[in-house]
Amino acid sequence: MIHLNVNGQVQPLEVTPDTPLLYVLRDHLKLNGAKFGCGMGQCGACTVLVDGRPVFSCLFPVSSVGSREVRTLESLGTAERPGPLQQAFIDHQAVQCGYCIAGMIMRAQALLEQIAHPTEQEIREHMAPNLCRCGTHMRILAAIRQVAAQGKLLAANPVREHA
Known part of the structure; x- marks a missing residue:
């Protein structure tokens, strides 16, 4: 028996230790925000946070x-009450097919929890591992800049803040 702390709740699970976290989240806990993209840690559609750090859950054994x-997209808000990043992605129409968006939002969440006001270079470098095949990167970056500028997401443990 494995016990996982997912979105603030401890979940007992009967899974083999080498099961990828993505499968546990989707198949056992029915948390479908993280998507299976490539299965090789190259696209980022499966990104979740483990102790505040983004990980590719398709490669991360439970x-x-x-x-x-473990935090998933479901921890940030709902369709009725989206969190600040989710709302910014909506405002900037950063979604085309939507497949990458959960991973993009979770990676951005990790950044803004560490650096409340990142520079453009820090945003681009941090987001680089996650891919959007539809090409909405500029809108994604604009959504992240909006939340950083408005200070809606306070850094949990800020490394530093830019003025």
Whole structure:
């Protein structure tokens, strides 16, 4: 039996230790925000946060989680009450097919929790591992800049803040 802390709730699970976290989230916990994209950690559609750090859940064995907290898109808001990043993505029409968006939002969430007001270069470097095949990168970046500028997402443990 494995116990995972997912979105603030401890979940007991009967899974093999080498099961990818993505499969546990989707198949066992019915948290479908993270998507299966490539299965090789090259696209980022499956990005979730483990102790505030973005990970490709398709490559991350559930045994590697241990007692650390896992956060998924579902922890940020709902369709009726989207969180600040989710709302910014809506405002900027950053979604075309939508497949990459959960991973993009989770990666951006990790950045803004570490650096409340990142520079353009920091945003671009941090977001680089996640791909949008539809080409909405500029709108995605604009959504992240909006949240950073408005200070709607306070850095949980800011490394530093830019003025």
